[in-house]
Amino acid sequence: MMLDQDSGLSLAIAHIVQRLKGSSLHSQLERQARNGLDESFEDVGKWVSLHKPEIKLESLKEDIKEFLKESGWEKKLQNAVYSELNVFPSPCHPAAPPEQMKEPLAYMRKAQGSWEKRILKSLNSMCTELSIPLARKRPISEQKELLNKWNEMGTDEPDLSLFRPVYAPKDFLEVLMNLRNPNYENGDQPSSRNHLGLIQVPLKVKDIPELKEYFGELGLNTGQLGIDDSAQVPPELFENEHLRIGQKVLTEQDSAAAQQYVRQGCPTALRAELWALILNISNQPEDILYYEQLKSNVIQHDLLVDSLIYKDVKLTASNDDYYFVFEDYLYQVLFCFSRDTSVLEHFTYSSATPPKSYIRGKLGMEEYAVFYPPSGVIPFHGFSMYVAPLCFLYHEPSKLYQIFREMYVRFFFRLHSISSHPSGIVSLCLLFETLLQTHLPQLFYHLREIGAQPLRISFKWMVRAFSGYLATDQLLLLWDRILGYNSLEILAVLAAAVFAFRAVNLMEVTSLAAAEAVLADLSTLKVMPLLQIFLFATVT
Amino acid sequence: MSIQTIRNVFSVETGYRLSDDQIVNHFPNHYELTRKDLMVKNIKRYRKELEKEGSPLAEKDENGKYIYLDFVPVTFMLPADYNLFVEEFRKNPSSTWIMKPCGKAQGKGIFLINKLSQIKKWSRDSKTSSFVSQSSKEAYVISLYINNPLLIGGKKFDLRLYVLVSTYRPLRCYMYKLGFCRFCTVKYTPSTSELDNMFVHLTNVAIQKHGDDYNHIHGGKWTVSNLHLYLESTRGKEVTNKLFNEIHWIIVQSLKAVSPVMNNDKHCFECYGYDIIIDDKLKPWLIEVNASPSLTSSTANDRILKYNLINDTLNIAVPNGEIPDCKWNKSPPKEALGSYEVLYDEEMAQSGGPDRDLRSRSGQSIGIKGNRARDSGKPVLTTWK
Numbered sequence: 035m036m037l038d039q040d041s042g043l044s045l046a047i048a049h050i051v052q053r054l055k056g057s058s059l060h061s062q063l064e065r066q067a068r069n070g071l072d073e074s075f076e077d078v079g080k081w082v083s084l085h086k087p088e089i090k091l092e093s094l095k096e097d098i099k100e101f102l103k104e105s106g107w108e109k110k111l112q113n114a115v116y117s118e119l120n121v122f123p124s125p126c127h128p129a130a131p132p133e134q135m136k137e138p139l140a141y142m143r144k145a146q147g148s149w150e151k152r153i154l155k156s157l158n159s160m161c162t163e164l165s166i167p168l169a170r171k172r173p174i175s176e177q178k179e180l181l182n183k184w185n186e187m188g189t190d191e192p193d194l195s196l197f198r199p200v201y202a203p204k205d206f207l208e209v210l211m212n213l214r215n216p217n218y219e220n221g222d223q224p225s226s227r228n229h230l231g232l233i234q235v236p237l238k239v240k241d242i243p244e245l246k247e248y249f250g251e252l253g254l255n256t257g258q259l260g261i262d263d264s265a266q267v268p269p270e271l272f273e274n275e276h277l278r279i280g281q282k283v284l285t286e287q288d289s290a291a292a293q294q295y296v297r298q299g300c301p302t303a304l305r306a307e308l309w310a311l312i313l314n315i316s317n318q319p320e321d322i323l324y325y326e327q328l329k330s331n332v333i334q335h336d337l338l339v340d341s342l343i344y345k346d347v348k349l350t351a352s353n354d355d356y357y358f359v360f361e362d363y364l365y366q367v368l369f370c371f372s373r374d375t376s377v378l379e380h381f382t383y384s385s386a387t388p389p390k391s392y393i394r395g396k397l398g399m400e401e402y403a404v405f406y407p408p409s410g411v412i413p414f415h416g417f418s419m420y421v422a423p424l425c426f427l428y429h430e431p432s433k434l435y436q437i438f439r440e441m442y443v444r445f446f447f448r449l450h451s452i453s454s455h456p457s458g459i460v461s462l463c464l465l466f467e468t469l470l471q472t473h474l475p476q477l478f479y480h481l482r483e484i485g486a487q488p489l490r491i492s493f494k495w496m497v498r499a500f501s502g503y504l505a506t507d508q509l510l511l512l513w514d515r516i517l518g519y520n521s522l523e524i525l526a527v528l529a530a531a532v533f534a535f536r537a538v539n540l541m542e543v544t545s546l547a548a549a550e551a552v553l554a555d556l557s558t559l560k561v562m563p564l565l566q567i568f569l570f571a572t573v574t
Numbered sequence: 575m576s577i578q579t580i581r582n583v584f585s586v587e588t589g590y591r592l593s594d595d596q597i598v599n600h601f602p603n604h605y606e607l608t609r610k611d612l613m614v615k616n617i618k619r620y621r622k623e624l625e626k627e628g629s630p631l632a633e634k635d636e637n638g639k640y641i642y643l644d645f646v647p648v649t650f651m652l653p654a655d656y657n658l659f660v661e662e663f664r665k666n667p668s669s670t671w672i673m674k675p676c677g678k679a680q681g682k683g684i685f686l687i688n689k690l691s692q693i694k695k696w697s698r699d700s701k702t703s704s705f706v707s708q709s710s711k712e713a714y715v716i717s718l719y720i721n722n723p724l725l726i727g728g729k730k731f732d733l734r735l736y737v738l739v740s741t742y743r744p745l746r747c748y749m750y751k752l753g754f755c756r757f758c759t760v761k762y763t764p765s766t767s768e769l770d771n772m773f774v775h776l777t778n779v780a781i782q783k784h785g786d787d788y789n790h791i792h793g794g795k796w797t798v799s800n801l802h803l804y805l806e807s808t809r810g811k812e813v814t815n816k817l818f819n820e821i822h823w824i825i826v827q828s829l830k831a832v833s834p835v836m837n838n839d840k841h842c843f844e845c846y847g848y849d850i851i852i853d854d855k856l857k858p859w860l861i862e863v864n865a866s867p868s869l870t871s872s873t874a875n876d877r878i879l880k881y882n883l884i885n886d887t888l889n890i891a892v893p894n895g896e897i898p899d900c901k902w903n904k905s906p907p908k909e910a911l912g913s914y915e916v917l918y919d920e921e922m923a924q925s926g927g928p929d930r931d932l933r934s935r936s937g938q939s940i941g942i943k944g945n946r947a948r949d950s951g952k953p954v955l956t957t958w959k
Binding site (some may be wrong): 165185186301302303304305352353354355356358359360361362363426427428429506507 | 579726727728757789791792793795796797799800802803806807808810811814823
């Protein structure tokens with residue numbers, strides 16, 4: 035049952051207040067309030083001349099508001115609240131059990147649960163097979179060695195031939211294909227009303243008119259970076275003014291304005307700062323300290339997942355024309371990430387549950403259970419590609435780290451967990467298939483007939499948010515829109531748009547391999563024109 | 575044609591004369607630019623001439639360094655300039671220097687030194703080993719080593735850019751848009767303990783290929799457009815554009831420095847491989863120019879690049895795929911340039927003609943920004959308005 039609006043609002047406020055109370059922002063504000071008071075006692079004369087001579091109870095509220103505004107705290111608080119609103123789903127009824135917030139549909143929760151069991155089992159069996167512990171403390175000599183080569187971990191080539199990625203996107207796709215809603219009868223006979231794709235669960239996804247409205251700023255009449263900054267368009271028409279507004283947004287330090295702004299794309303030189311503003315990352319000294327702590331955790335303990343990360347980077351980013359340069363940054367960021375317990379927080383609103391491990395000999399005894407890895411996230415094949423593009427924007431490891439962590443807990447976790455969320459991978463797959471089936475029925479039918487289900491090709495693009503498939507400048511333009519709309523749905527739209535763009539060639543292929551070959555190289559594609567044509571310039 | 579064949583073609587002894595429909599891919603005395611010692615000599619001479627003329631380009635700063643023309647690391651010929659080198663070395667005894675044989679390529683015979691004793695030992699060894707060491711062929715240049723290179727991902731790199739010259743007088747040159755960065759596979763460390771580890775210091779693919787970490791998929795090569803995106807994202811637009819403008823500037827200046835001595839044979843064109851290092855203050859340094867840049871490919875993308883490079887080069891040198899005629903005016907239409915863009919056209923610059931496509935809209939393409947040209951006030955520089 036829906037809560038009425040007022041109580042919904044007050045619940046949301048209470049929730050956010052609760053969250054902010056635990057944050058460093060709160061303690062900073064408290065500290066400053068106290069310092070302010072101390073200073074006032076030290077220098078009463080100055081205080082009196084600058085501020086109101088006495089604190090009047092009736093104007094106290096206004097005075098505080100005024101102070102918050104003048105001191106810049108108003109903006110900081112606003113940005114923090116805005117960030118909370120972006121990340122957390124609107125709270126459920128207080129009486130609802132917590133798993134409701136994770137995932138409202140029971141069959142989805144169940145499917146995610148058994149998928150996690152499979153991953154954990156595979157991880158455990160690898161452990162046993164290789165007789166390597168999940169974690170061990172490094173001897174002092176090894177710690178020193180690692181510290182010395184922290185900036186060049188890539189030159190070290192441990193023997194990883196026995197390790198294998200815990201799973202790859204295609205394993206995950208198999209699981210999604212077998213998802214069924216037990217309360218829903220598909221009927222065995224395919225009919226025009228049936229969904230002919232691989233995803234067989236009924237979820238509400240947007241149709242083109244809804245997408246047009248949702249992505250309104252991508253329309254033909256709005257200026258876009260990625261289109262209107264091309265060499266043929268004089269910069270006076272759009273680019274210069276857009277740049278000027280971007281600089282203003284940065285001066286104002288307003289998260290909400292930044293998020294609205296990036297819907298039209300970030301100028302390259304402003305992107306790093308704008309994204310940080312939207313994600314509310316300021317890289318304060320305490321954040322840097324936190325990163326250093328994570329680093330020392332890496333130095334002290336060796337985790338099995340490190341080898342998985344190593345293997346993944348070597349298999350993906352190290353071989354990538356765009357990202358090989360940043361190999362060492364990837365190890366640093368991902369090793370720290372796996373030890374970051376603050377990542378666990380995102381499990382309150384993710385359908386996933388962090389895997390548990392037991393201290394040796396205490397299997398099954400809850401009091402000896404620990405989350406493994408400490409972040410609760412087991413990397414899979416391609417995981418490092420979530421970090422790689424960010425290396426183009428941030429060269430300071432601690433900042434790069436925070437940006438990635440925030441991107442993960444806002445977006446990327448949805449791409450490898452089973453949920454009914456509109457940005458979840460299941461909905462994205464369904465959205466992709468529905469768009470194709472509805473708007474390119476002939477193509478869809480043709481590919482299906484030759485055994486080249488389109489999702490088999492596009493799934494990996496979406497799971498990686500297109501990282502490693504598009505040229506970096508194009509990828510960043512795409513991720514601008516993810517941040518701007520606080521949604522991953524654009525990935526499914528782009529995937530469909532790519533098929534539409536290659537439709538003529540795809541109609542001629544007669545096998546999955548040939549279809550894959552047609553779509554093997556996306557590095558020459560221009561993202562924004564594709565999206566715009568697909569959404570706004572196609573007669574529907 | 576290889577450099578050796580070219581030497582024979584233009585040699586007096588063979589007495590061979592090229593006919594009008596024959597075109598060759600080197601200038602007869604290209605070594606004025608492409609031999610390390612001669613390039614430095616020509617640039618030094620060019621700077622002195624400009625200084626004598628009182629050209630504003632030769633302006634110096636308070637330390638006596640050229641403001642606009644200081645783009646080659648301090649270099650001396652050995653053994654000829656040994657005394658000058660020692661004088662310079664003593665001014666800055668902690669500096670590192672790089673020794674390169676004048677006539678060799680692909681990183682052969684290169685080593686680093688940071689003590690005078692090392693160079694004394696070298697000269698002793700080479701003298702005793704053979705008598706030919708005094709001949710110019712065995713001469714070395716010694717250059718101040720750029721020990722603060724810009725690092726990306728902690729790694730050192732240099733730029734390989736392709737520049738096509740279709741005529742030296744008037745100078746007309748083209749810049750290939752698809753250059754690349756070559757990365758060292760090993761982390762850069764300025765520490766002297768690693769002086770012997772050439773994988774740290776040299777970016778030549780010919781050297782890096784033998785490192786354990788050499789990757790055959792990307793070959794340590796990163797496109798210039800990646801570099802541009804990275805620098806603009808992390809350092810801002812202004813400094814990035816300034817850097818690329820300065821790179822174009824030093825290429826043109828190096829060509830102008832050799833144009834008076836170059837035998838501007840009408841049968842010739844040449845595609846050079848420019849090696850440039852960027853330091854951590856984003857200042858580009860010209861390291862050397864190659865007459866025969868490697869056209870073999872180390873990766874799939876490299877193959878596409880080299881294929882297009884050869885194709886675009888020939889389209890400019892031999893337009894329309896017709897039988898060449900060395901008397902044509904050598905100004906191809908814009909559409910025929912492929913991935914080349916006009917870097918400098920002396921004729922057009924002097925006529926002050928429309929410099930339309932010389933600067934792209936955001937100024938990020940060709941040409942040095944504003945004030946410099948205005949300061950100079952010289953007609954030859956109208957392209958850099």
